[in-house]
Amino acid sequence: MTEFLRTFATGSFDLLLRVFLIVVPIMVVLEVFEGTRSFRVVVRGWARVVRHVGLDERSAAPTLIGFLFGLAYGGGVIVRDVRRHDLGRRQVFIMSVFLSMVHAIVEDSLIFIALGASIMWVVVYRVLWAALVTLALTALAGVWVRRRRRKGSGDLEL
């Protein structure tokens, strides 16, 4: 038990330190650059890409952060944006599906490429798969929500 507690304590500290060292700088950099022209250009460009899986321009920034740095950090930005300006549930759902299929594209992929996995499959195939799953699940969820709404439980929004 003491062994367990010790592992839990050191592991938690490691985890929190890593999250802190990444989340706070991301948020500061995001806040400072969010208003600049170059950041808008990057987000606009990214928005044009993720438009194809049903994400709008306001979802582009959290999706980009998650795609590059990881689900926890992208999720953090999503939580922030949900709090700031009520992001629609439909957008949060699409982002969550897409990011749960592919995130931390550089770091995670590199680990496996170092082990000998093919970059083509680990990166290109995975992104295509993520887009496919996102489109399929969004369509499925749309059908489900419409059916629920017809039955009369009105307050569902997706």
Add this chain to the structure above:
Amino acid sequence: MRESPRMTGPDDTPPGAPLPQPPAGFWPTVRRDLRLGVIAGLQTFWDLTKVMIPAYGVTLALQQLGVIGWLSTVARPLMTALGLPGDAAVPLVVGYLLNIYAAVGSMQALDLTPRQVTVLAIAILIGHNLVVEGAVLHKAGMNGFAFGALRIVAGLAAAVVANLLMGLV
């Protein structure tokens, strides 16, 4: 879907519309943004802490109780469908419950061909760290359990399809 009232809130600028301008003055803007950034960062850090630490504790407990070993035995037959040796179930389950680094660590112990590494990598890259990351998704308002299941199923399916396609090429 499109008629949802949430989609047309006051904050919902249509895509392509110009974004709001920051206040005049370079340094005042930067100072304000730095302050906002630190506040948002600390808030997010606290949000993540509240969900990640309990999730981490649960995961550690599962590991200590021998759940990983048991699940690996259960998942063994599944590995054949992926063209992998039965032992490959261990890194997969380790990845699901812990994280990518732990999975890679236990992959080192196996003797896999490059193709097998790629197939296993796809399954692990889609599904990993399910407890902690599921907790984050839960915080964002989604069902963390459903997303965990989705990542396992979709990851295995992606690996099966990749294995079949690689057989063709």
